[in-house]
Amino acid sequence: MSGAEMSIAMYSVAAAALIGLASFAAFAMRHLLRRILALNMLGSAVFLLLVAVARRAEGPAPDPVPHAMVLTGIVVAVSATAFALILARRLYDATGACSLDAEADGR
Amino acid sequence: MTPGLLFDALLALGLVVVGASALFATTLFKAVVLFIAFGLMMALAWVRLDAPDIALAEAAIGAGLTGALMLDALGHVAGEPAGRRATAASDPDDAPVRAVPRIARLALGAGLGAVVGAVGWAALTFPVPYPGLAAIALDAVAVHPVSNAATVVLLDLRAWDTFLEMLVLLLAALGTLVLKARAIHEPRAIAPALGSEMLDALARRLVPLMLLVAGYLLWAGTARSGGAFPAGAILGAAGVMLFLADIGRDRFADTRGLRIALGSGTAAFLGAGLLSLAGGSAFLDYAPAWTYPTILAIEIVLTLSIGITLALIYGASAREPRSPDPELDAEEAHP
Numbered sequence: 324m325s326g327a328e329m330s331i332a333m334y335s336v337a338a339a340a341l342i343g344l345a346s347f348a349a350f351a352m353r354h355l356l357r358r359i360l361a362l363n364m365l366g367s368a369v370f371l372l373l374v375a376v377a378r379r380a381e382g383p384a385p386d387p388v389p390h391a392m393v394l395t396g397i398v399v400a401v402s403a404t405a406f407a408l409i410l411a412r413r414l415y416d417a418t419g420a421c422s423l424d425a426e427a428d429g430r
Numbered sequence: 431m432t433p434g435l436l437f438d439a440l441l442a443l444g445l446v447v448v449g450a451s452a453l454f455a456t457t458l459f460k461a462v463v464l465f466i467a468f469g470l471m472m473a474l475a476w477v478r479l480d481a482p483d484i485a486l487a488e489a490a491i492g493a494g495l496t497g498a499l500m501l502d503a504l505g506h507v508a509g510e511p512a513g514r515r516a517t518a519a520s521d522p523d524d525a526p527v528r529a530v531p532r533i534a535r536l537a538l539g540a541g542l543g544a545v546v547g548a549v550g551w552a553a554l555t556f557p558v559p560y561p562g563l564a565a566i567a568l569d570a571v572a573v574h575p576v577s578n579a580a581t582v583v584l585l586d587l588r589a590w591d592t593f594l595e596m597l598v599l600l601l602a603a604l605g606t607l608v609l610k611a612r613a614i615h616e617p618r619a620i621a622p623a624l625g626s627e628m629l630d631a632l633a634r635r636l637v638p639l640m641l642l643v644a645g646y647l648l649w650a651g652t653a654r655s656g657g658a659f660p661a662g663a664i665l666g667a668a669g670v671m672l673f674l675a676d677i678g679r680d681r682f683a684d685t686r687g688l689r690i691a692l693g694s695g696t697a698a699f700l701g702a703g704l705l706s707l708a709g710g711s712a713f714l715d716y717a718p719a720w721t722y723p724t725i726l727a728i729e730i731v732l733t734l735s736i737g738i739t740l741a742l743i744y745g746a747s748a749r750e751p752r753s754p755d756p757e758l759d760a761e762e763a764h765p
Contacts, residue, residue, distance in 0.1 A: 326432055326434065326435050329435060329438075330434070330435060330438040330478070331479075332553075332554055333438055333439055333442040334438070334442050334475060334478075334479065335550065335553035335554060336442070336550050336553075336554070337442035337443070337445050337446050338549075338553070339546045339547075339549040339550035339553060340446045340546060340550075341445065341446060341449050342545065342546060342549055343542045343543060343545060343546035344446070344449060344450050344453055345449070345453060346542050346545070347453075347538060347539060347542050348453040348454065350538055351535055351538060354458065356458055356461075356462075356500065356503060356504060356507065357453075357458065357461060359500075360452065360453070360461060360462070360465055360500060361453055363465075363496060364449055364452065364453065364465070364468065367468075367469075367472055367492065368449075370484075371445075371472070371475060372549065372553060374476065374479050374481050374484065375479060375553065376553060376556055376560070377479075377481075377564075378479050378480060379556060379560060384480075384568060384579060385479070385480050385481065385564075386562060386563065386564035386567065386568075387564075387567050387568070387571065387579035387580050387582070387583045388562070388563045388564065388567050388583055388587075388588070390481050390483065390484060390579070390580045390583070391580050391583035391584045391588060391591075391592075392591070393481070393484050394483055394484055394487055394580060394584065394659045395584070395591065395592055395595040395659070397484070397487050397488060397491050397492060397659075397663075398487070398491065398595070398599060398659060398662075398663070398736060398740075399595055399598050399599065399602075400492075400496075401491045401492075401495055401496050401499075401740070401743075402598065402599050402602035402603060402606075402739070402740075402743060403598075403602055404496055404499060404500075405499050405602065405606050405743040405744075405746075405747055406602045406605045406606050408499055408500070408502075408503040408747060409503075409605075409606050409609045409610060409746065409747055410609065411503060411507070412503055412506050412507065412747075413609055415506065415507045421507045
């Protein structure tokens with residue numbers, strides 16, 4: 324395995340680990356901000372996996388198609404995150420709680 | 431082990447450690463700060479993976495804008511709701527993992543462990559050269575008037591994807607603005623100034639530089655790293671800077687011009703697609719003689735649209751003065 328291949332393998336493994344950790348947090352957390360943060364990080368981990376795989380393409384340059392997908396993906400991720408955050412804030416304004424756990428809110 | 435390989439090993443390990451620390455931090459503030467650090471490390475990883483366009487966008491958006499949005503949201507939900515009894519759930523520092531019982535957590539962990547194993551195995555055993563679009567795309571880029579591969583894919587080969595992506599951005603921005611408009615308790619005019627003298631001086635020096643960098647990235651994007659997405663991201667960051675320093679706040683008010691800017695990215699693609707249809711070819715399949723000017727025109731509109739949309743999204747989420755009287759809230763909600 325060449326040095327470049329080893330680097331790509333390490334980033335791929337890191338991406339796989341982050342996918343697992345962020346998914347766990349997105350499911351297991353109660354506070355909505357933590358869940359939104361976890362979903363955002365899950366997106367970053369998938370982007371990392373895509374670009375690491377794109378680097379494996381043979382030839383002078385990495386595969387530009389996943390690069391373009393990730394570039395648009397980052398902009399979509401931040402706009403979706405902003406929307407999710409403002410929904411969480413409206414929920415907090417309405418109920419005084421920042422979770423979807425009805426029992427914990429005392430109602 | 432070469433220095434490059436050592437750096438990659440440390441960065442890959444650091445990403446997992448900092449990412450996990452952000453996810454499972456004891457307090458939400460710690461979590462957000464570590465998340466911003468994670469975004470900056472991601473930008474380094476993009477550089478190491480030969481994706482400088484993504485690195486530029488990630489540094490401005492992933493670390494900067496998303497971090498600022500999270501900090502603002504944290505400031506909003508961490509304060510005690512005015513006039514309401516604070517409930518346990520409003521405590522921002524509650525234990526990180528609590529939503530599901532222990533058994534479910536174990537099952538979830540085991541299932542996700544299997545997913546991690548499968549994803550890692552798939553990534554490591556991926557065939558090289560892999561069956562994909564790389565060869566087709568790079569062949570097309572070689573004879574294309576625009577030489578930056580990412581720009582060619584974004585604005586020509588996969589222009590449909592980018593067109594619909596601009597639509598997603600538009601919808602998210604509209605959703606944010608609508609929710610914000612309904613949440614206003616008091617007129618903007620009496621909002622307390624957020625800026626300090628330091629911030630004001632910094633913004634007045636940095637924002638012109640940021641505009642210059644955005645302009646350069648936009649122009650360079652046809653030939654080398656850059657293009658509408660990194661340039662728009664930096665333009666958006668400049669807008670956030672102006673918001674923070676409280677400069678020209680009234681310009682960001684909900685005006686007709688800004689609404690046009692929100693939709694202009696989608697409109698640019700629609701216009702280019704209709705022109706190509708009128709020319710007798712498929713939607714967004716530009717005539718060869720018109721490819722370069724069309725792409726340049728779309729890039730310019732896209733940069734402005736992305737920049738203004740990102741700045742507006744932040745502006746809509748920026749901290750609002752809260753009404754001290756909950757009954758006043760109710761009245762204002764139903765005038």
